[in-house]
Amino acid sequence: MNYPISRRAATLSPSLTLAIDSKAKEMKAKGEDVVGFGAGEPDFDTPQHIKDAAAAALAAGFTKYTPSSGIPELRQAIADKFQRENGLTYKPSQIVVSNGGKHSCYNVILATCQEGDEVIIPAPYWLSYPEMAKLAGATPVILETSDKTEFKVTPGQLRAAITPRTRLFILNSPSNPTGSVYTPDEIKALGDVCVEKGVLIMSDEIYEHLTYDGAVVKSVASFSKAHFDHTIIVHGFAKAWSMTGWRLGFLAAPEPIAKAIDALQSHSTSNPCSFAQKGGVAALTGSQEHLPKWLAEYAKRRTAAWQKLNAMPGVTCVNSKGAFYLFPNISGTGLKSAEFCARLLEQEKVAAVPGIAFGADDYIRISYATSLANIEKGLDRMDRFVRGLKG
Numbered sequence: 001m002n003y004p005i006s007r008r009a010a011t012l013s014p015s016l017t018l019a020i021d022s023k024a025k026e027m028k029a030k031g032e033d034v035v036g037f038g039a040g041e042p043d044f045d046t047p048q049h050i051k052d053a054a055a056a057a058l059a060a061g062f063t064k065y066t067p068s069s070g071i072p073e074l075r076q077a078i079a080d081k082f083q084r085e086n087g088l089t090y091k092p093s094q095i096v097v098s099n100g101g102k103h104s105c106y107n108v109i110l111a112t113c114q115e116g117d118e119v120i121i122p123a124p125y126w127l128s129y130p131e132m133a134k135l136a137g138a139t140p141v142i143l144e145t146s147d148k149t150e151f152k153v154t155p156g157q158l159r160a161a162i163t164p165r166t167r168l169f170i171l172n173s174p175s176n177p178t179g180s181v182y183t184p185d186e187i188k189a190l191g192d193v194c195v196e197k198g199v200l201i202m203s204d205e206i207y208e209h210l211t212y213d214g215a216v217v218k219s220v221a222s223f224s225k226a227h228f229d230h231t232i233i234v235h236g237f238a239k240a241w242s243m244t245g246w247r248l249g250f251l252a253a254p255e256p257i258a259k260a261i262d263a264l265q266s267h268s269t270s271n272p273c274s275f276a277q278k279g280g281v282a283a284l285t286g287s288q289e290h291l292p293k294w295l296a297e298y299a300k301r302r303t304a305a306w307q308k309l310n311a312m313p314g315v316t317c318v319n320s321k322g323a324f325y326l327f328p329n330i331s332g333t334g335l336k337s338a339e340f341c342a343r344l345l346e347q348e349k350v351a352a353v354p355g356i357a358f359g360a361d362d363y364i365r366i367s368y369a370t371s372l373a374n375i376e377k378g379l380d381r382m383d384r385f386v387r388g389l390k391g
Contacts (some may be wrong), residue, residue: 012131016357017365020341024351035378036351037366040176042242042324046279047290050241053282057275066274068266069258070097070250074277077284078250086219088228094258097280098265099272101206101236101249106132108202108232108251109168111260113138117167122153123359124327126176126204130359138167142359147318147329151178155189162193168200171220174207177358177365178327179320181211184218191220191227201231206249207323209240209291212299215321221252229254239323240291241283246276298324301368301375308379309366312386324369327355331362333389340364347388348381 020038027034069075075092082088098104105128113119115137121129122143130140141161145151158169171190173182182190194201203220211217221231236249253261271277302319305326309317314332330340337354341364344350355363368375 008135011134013127015127017127017353020345020351020353023345027345027349032349034345034349034351035370035374035381037368037370037378038351038353039369040325040367041244042239042294042369043371044242044290044294046242046246047283047287049286050243050279050282053286054246054275054279057278062275062278064274066271066277068271069095069262070272071274071277071281074250074281074284077281078252081284082233082252086222088219088221088233088252090252091255094252094255096251096253096258096261096265097272097277098249098251099269100247101204101234101238102128103247103269104234104236104249104251105129105202105204106135107261107264108234108253108257109133109138110136111257111264112200112232113167116165118163118165120158120161120166120169120199122151122170122172124151124175124177124355124363125170125359126172127357129170133168139165141166144359146360147316147327147363150318151175151180151327152182152186153190155193158190158193159197162197162199166197166199168202169194170202170204172204174211174215174217174320174322175325176207176323177325177353177355179323179325180318181215181217181321184216187218187220188223188227191223191230195224195226195230199230202234203231204234206234206236206239208235210295210298210324211322212295212302213319213321217322232257237280237283243276243279243283246273246279248272248276248280250280297372298368301370301372302326304372305366305368305375305379308376308383312383314386314389324367326366326368327358327360327363328366329363330355333386335389336361337364344382344385348385350378350381350385352382 024036075095113136117138119133133140232253237243317328353365
């Protein structure tokens with residue numbers, strides 16, 4: 001039978017990060033010794049007090065529908081977080097809790113963009129941004145950057161890309177896939193352009209708490225009322241609390257946009273998981289003592305991986321300032337990213353993500369959200385692979 005597939009679905013590209021991770025797990029299940037650098041999730045367990053809160057909610061029968069935008073207790077805790085950590089004043093009615101950070105991003109784009117609109121996306125980008133824009137009927141407009149500028153777009157690039165059709169600019173700092181972090185001055189300058197031109201900003205701040213070397217993260221919404229009014233912040237519990245499988249994200253937006261997103265969510269997924277939301281409250285209001293320990297461990301892994309990558313012939317890598325990724329340039333090996341990663345997995349049983357998935361074919365993404373032993377073993381194998389190419 002010739003099954004009808006919508007143009008919307010047919011034009012999407014599958015997630016290469018999930019595909020690589022799935023392939024690596026399949027090989028591991030067959031007994032192969034695969035080192036995986038593909039998954040964008042912490043290898044640490046969710047802190048116990050968060051799990052306990054969700055378990056207590058289950059035991060108490062907190063298993064029914066909640067308001068579509070999340071329980072009042074969690075929305076208030078999120079508003080308190082923005083006030084306490086970012087100096088931003090949001091009412092709970094401006095907060096929407098969703099089924100993960102990805103869901104928050106999708107909701108924002110779907111609620112603000114439509115056919116004929118343009119969405120400006122710096123590259124390298126998180127691979128779902130352009131696909132989400134296309135799902136909304138909008139056109140992704142890609143701004144190229146490179147390791148020479150630490151993968152940062154300039155205000156001049158942004159200004160030149162804005163047209164009367166520009167609806168949204170996507171800002172992600174700390175960045176997936178590069179680990180780059182814009183300085184407060186750089187963030188303000190980009191925000192200034194958007195305010196001047198009347199362009200909304202979707203600021204993806206899910207890696208906010210994962211920074212190194214004294215990098216300072218400042219939300220674009222914090223510089224003035226005008227910046228605040230032009231910004232929608234997307235965030236979530238996945239990275240800083242290792243809650244990837246909980247599927248719990250959140251956003252903060254001007255009230256009309258939050259209301260539109262609430263309506264959209266009420267007709268698509270309804271509320272996020274009820275008892276997971278109780279875990280979210282515990283994450284925000286409970287102990288944060290896990291985070292310095294995790295950051296210290298990530299910092300060790302980052303240094304070890306960065307040193308090993310830069311010792312490889314044909315490979316150069318700027319150090320990351322945030323998240324848990326490195327984005328090495330492999331152009332000196334003579335291979336493009338897809339072939340490089342396919343051969344690396346086949347020959348050396350090492351899984352990395354091709355940079356072409358992020359709009360940068362001369363690079364690959366390495367996640368150091370894995371043990372130091374895995375990093376050393378996997379990058380030793382990659383070193384052998386690269387030296388074999390040179391031979």
